[in-house]
Amino acid sequence: MTFAYALRCRECGREYPLDPIFSCEFCFGPLEVAYNYDGIREATTRDSIERGPTTLWRYENLLPCDSKYKVDLGTGYTPLLKAERLGKAIGLDNLWIKNDTVNPTWSFKDRVVSVAIAKAREYRFEAMACASTGNLANSVAAHAASAGMDCFVFIPDDLERGKVVGSAIYDPTLVMVRGSYDDVNRLCTELSMARPWAFVNINVRPYYSEGSRTLGFEIAEQLGWRAPDHIVAPMASGSMYTKIWKGLQEFHKVGLIDTPHTRMSGAQAEGCSPITTAYNKNTFNFVPQKPNTIARSLAIGNPADGYYALKQMEETGGGAEMVTDDEVVAGIKLLAETEGIFAETAGGVTIGCLKKMVASGFIRRDEETVAVISGGGLKTIEAVQDKVTEPLRVTANADAFDQALLERQGALAGARS
Numbered sequence: 001m002t003f004a005y006a007l008r009c010r011e012c013g014r015e016y017p018l019d020p021i022f023s024c025e026f027c028f029g030p031l032e033v034a035y036n037y038d039g040i041r042e043a044t045t046r047d048s049i050e051r052g053p054t055t056l057w058r059y060e061n062l063l064p065c066d067s068k069y070k071v072d073l074g075t076g077y078t079p080l081l082k083a084e085r086l087g088k089a090i091g092l093d094n095l096w097i098k099n100d101t102v103n104p105t106w107s108f109k110d111r112v113v114s115v116a117i118a119k120a121r122e123y124r125f126e127a128m129a130c131a132s133t134g135n136l137a138n139s140v141a142a143h144a145a146s147a148g149m150d151c152f153v154f155i156p157d158d159l160e161r162g163k164v165v166g167s168a169i170y171d172p173t174l175v176m177v178r179g180s181y182d183d184v185n186r187l188c189t190e191l192s193m194a195r196p197w198a199f200v201n202i203n204v205r206p207y208y209s210e211g212s213r214t215l216g217f218e219i220a221e222q223l224g225w226r227a228p229d230h231i232v233a234p235m236a237s238g239s240m241y242t243k244i245w246k247g248l249q250e251f252h253k254v255g256l257i258d259t260p261h262t263r264m265s266g267a268q269a270e271g272c273s274p275i276t277t278a279y280n281k282n283t284f285n286f287v288p289q290k291p292n293t294i295a296r297s298l299a300i301g302n303p304a305d306g307y308y309a310l311k312q313m314e315e316t317g318g319g320a321e322m323v324t325d326d327e328v329v330a331g332i333k334l335l336a337e338t339e340g341i342f343a344e345t346a347g348g349v350t351i352g353c354l355k356k357m358v359a360s361g362f363i364r365r366d367e368e369t370v371a372v373i374s375g376g377g378l379k380t381i382e383a384v385q386d387k388v389t390e391p392l393r394v395t396a397n398a399d400a401f402d403q404a405l406l407e408r409q410g411a412l413a414g415a416r417s
Contacts, residue, residue: 003039004064007031007206010308018064020123020198022205030304031206033064041254046225049256056111056214062250063214064207065118071147075110076214078102080222080370085338090355094368096228098219099341105142105166106376107135107297107344108240112211113200117143119207120198127152129197131188133181133236133297134163135344135375140200141170152197154184159296162379180291182302201237212240216247219370220257227251227260230363232354233372234346235266235275235320236298238305240374242312264318265363266309267353269293269328269345275306276320284310294325294383295345297375319362323352329387331355332377342377350374 006015011029022031044061052058056076060067079099087095103110113136120128127150130140137153144151151172155164156179168174177184185202192199200208220227227248233241241264248260268276271293278286286306291299303309313319323331331351336342343351354371357363377384392408394400 002064002066003036003043003061004033005036006034008034020119020125020203022203033206033210035062035064035250037250037253044254044256046221046256049221056114056211056218059214059217062217062254063115063118064210065115066122067118069118069121071114071117071121071143073104073110073114073142073146075103075114077218080219081339081341083339083371086335086351089334089338091358091365092363092367092369093365096219096223096368096370097335097339097341098215098370098372100215100372100374101341101343101347101376105135105138106379107139108212108215108372108374109135109139110143111214112136112208112240113139113143115211116140116198116200116204116208117147117149119204120149120200121147123198123204125196125198126150127195127197129153129188129191129195129199130201131155131181131185131199132201133299134159134166134379135297136201137172137174138163138166138379141167141172141174144172145170154188156181156184156296156299160380160382162381163296166379181300182288209239209243212243213247213250215240215372216244217251219244220248220251220260223368225257227257227262228370229261229367230263230265230318230369231372232265232267232350232357232363232369234298234350234374235268235303235309236300236346237303238266238275238309240372241266242305242308244372245312245316262316263367264312264316265353265357266313266318266320267350268320268322269295269298269349270322270324271295272299272301273322274301275303275309276322278306278310279313279320286310293328293345294380295328295349296380297344297346298349319357321353321356321362323349323356327352327356329384332384333387335373336377341373343373344375344377344380345383346375347373347377348383
């Protein structure tokens with residue numbers, strides 16, 4: 001059972017059946033799932049959600065798929081952690097970390113794939129497929145393996161080794177394409193027209209993208225059924241960033257929280273920042289960029305939801321920031337050293353941008369702020385492997401250890417002075 005009843009064009013409002021289609025036949029605008037919110041309100045309470053599973057399926061009534069088709073690897077309901085040490089370091093009194101590094105394949109992409117594969121099985125597609133910058137490939141391959149489905153994942157040929165192995169271990173047909181993610185996506189769009197495969201971010205994209213709303217649901221529930229003052233999230237296509245806000249709005253529509261007044265801000269890497277660049281120019285018309293950044297999971301130069309992300313910034317009073325590669329690494333290290341969370345490069349982007357927004361006064365010290373950390377650091381160790389402190393190398397006796405420790409402490413003291 002699902003309370004979804006149609007696909008609706010985000011531009012002209014025309015409605016279509018719940019089929020595997022992704023664009024409006026009239027204006028070519030993107031399609032989005034429409035729900036019967038009155039039905040959800042009658043069937044859903046805080047108590048019914050709290051009694052549900054500790055996964056994203058606790059929000060079954062708000063998802064666009066029938067749970068009988070689900071492939072449940074344990075995705076969602078990830079920790080919302082009070083980040084007191086990080087908050088103190090950057091100047092925030094009430095900072096939270098939404099830690100999606102602990103999902104089954106170590107990124108938030110498990111949320112969107114959980115929904116996409118349920119719809120793919122409902123539509124009886126023969127195989128799962130995707131265009132990916134790495135994390136999505138990992139998740140699609142894992143879910144397809146669990147479901148016993150064939151799988152085809154397409155990635156740029158310059159991805160981090162951890163993400164390549166993180167897909168290959170599930171034995172999909174793994175295709176490395178010469179070029180950027182935008183080249184990969186063009187190829188997959190062409191292939192999706194002629195093959196009976198569920199390309200999760202193309203022909204089933206309207207359903208796939210709905211999985212990110214569960215981040216908004218969880219943040220509100222874990223804060224005691226209320227929305228925070230500010231959320232900072234990374235932006236690649238802009239889909240996750242916009243769906244978090246949609247989730248908060250929907251929780252209000254069905255009576256679970258009060259009206260959200262959350263400011264939504266986005267984070268990008270300087271080497272691929274079409275949305276932030278447009279924001280800084282005060283325009284909704286972003287210019288596609290050729291990516292050149294270590295934050296490859298965010299390296300989408302022509303973001304599908306870029307316009308909607310910019311509109312959301314205006315609607316909520318949020319903003320956007322960008323950081324250099326060095327600031328990405330510094331953000332990864334700062335989060336690890338203060339809160340014990342090892343994030344991938346997208347997490348470094350989020351923390352780096354959060355720090356800059358606080359320093360500029362755009363985020364006030366007293367704002368209750370949630371930073372979304374979307375993926376785990378073992379996927380992108382190349383970014384930091386030369387930036388961490390080398391281990392002490394000693395023989396197996398206490399005197400050797402004491403001598404090495406003294407030398408290290410002396411070197412550190414000299415560097416500080």
